[in-house]
Amino acid sequence: MADLTRIAQIMAEAVNGPGRPSLPERLCLACVEALTVEAAAITLMADTGHRAGVWASDGRARRMEERQFSLGEGPGVDAFRSRRPVSVADLLSPAEMRWPVLTVDLASAAPVHHGLRSVYVSPLHLGTSSIGVLSLYRSDPGVPGTEEVADIQVAATTVTLAIVGSFMGPSGDVPAQPWLDDPPLNGVEVDQAVGMIMVQLSVSATEALDRLRAHAFAQDQEIDQVARDVVRRRLRFTEEDR
Template sequence: MPNLPARRVQAPPQPFDVTKRLSDELVQCTGVDGAGVAVFASASTRDLVYATDTDSEELDEIQFTLGEGPCLDAFRFQHSELHDDMASGEARNRWPIFSSQVLALGAASVYAYPLTIGGEPFGVLEMYGRSPVSLASTEDATCRLYAESIGHAVLAELDPAYALISGTDLKVFRRGNVHVASGMLAARLGVPVEEALVRLRSAAFSQHRRITAVALEIVRGERLDLDSSRHTGIRGDT
């Protein structure tokens, strides 16, 4: 019997390869310091596909927890949100809590562009700068071109095959546990899922913790309620 060559096991593609590459390129060719890409299931339900750095991830997490910020408004109103100074009166009036937390994080400017296909928004490209500097007209044009390219890339890469391996990449779809935890809380408390999500967000904010960390503890059964004083073993989050 002839010796057959061993079958080569092809490694699965990394999730959102093109989206990641385009996002990294955007940071390199503009004056922004970081970028993130989020996809929406509804105006209040979304997940972070990719973040170029931890501050971009944290900025998106703050908006997700608070339910306010340029990213959400760019999606809701289908237009870009360009804010070169988050300490300005306009930004503070529109998003008072978000603005203060963003400034504490060290981000001075925030920009968001809706991702659309056929005129319908499905996500947002969000960026930040550490200095209060406006995007130059050429940089704005570049961001819009990248938003269009990233939008097509995200849709092409939103395939069930990626969902199966997304758990290997901590920067992809972290918030699945948030929605699972909301469902568990809704059943446990006898309230609608929307109210359970509000309570989860409020608990994370009041405890100064990431909502993803609180949700993971609920899913794992490590905590039975949202009152930190009644839960043992709470750890600091990163």
């Protein structure tokens, strides 16, 4: 087990740090420094189809989170839905069939994972409210031990309280969070694209999101890229896409 005082100090420094990098990114970097992990990502979402943003310690973790959202499955999706931690000993193992599409995708696209082999995902929730997940990656296969899990929970609790607390001003009001408005990180374009596809195909929001994800997978693109093309009217879904 790491020194809990050291973990608390590193996380506190991230919370109280300067405005740039953003709070979630500082927390990701702090997790890498404080825990025995090599990459970390924070994904905030209202549900598995509506993501507020993803922040990461490096591009590898960001791509892993983006891929899960694009495919609609993965350890992060399951951790958010179940509100329970999800551990994956080997992301590239053929025996890992909880997420068959993701497993095949990672096995055939090494640049996506860039050597990240295992992940532990902790849901971020306060009471009955879930706000997202904290994903912690390692380059070696394996699962964290009991003491390491305890360390992770300390970090996850700090992340949750820091993010929830950042929305509440001294008087209980809700100040603007500039890091939620960063275009590369927010999910606004996905929501806008879903709305446009609903109109184009006369389908429900769930089916429109499924169509968006299917197109992204077929074209080997991230869902944000496809959504941006839809919103900017470079791509239109037709009856042939139904």
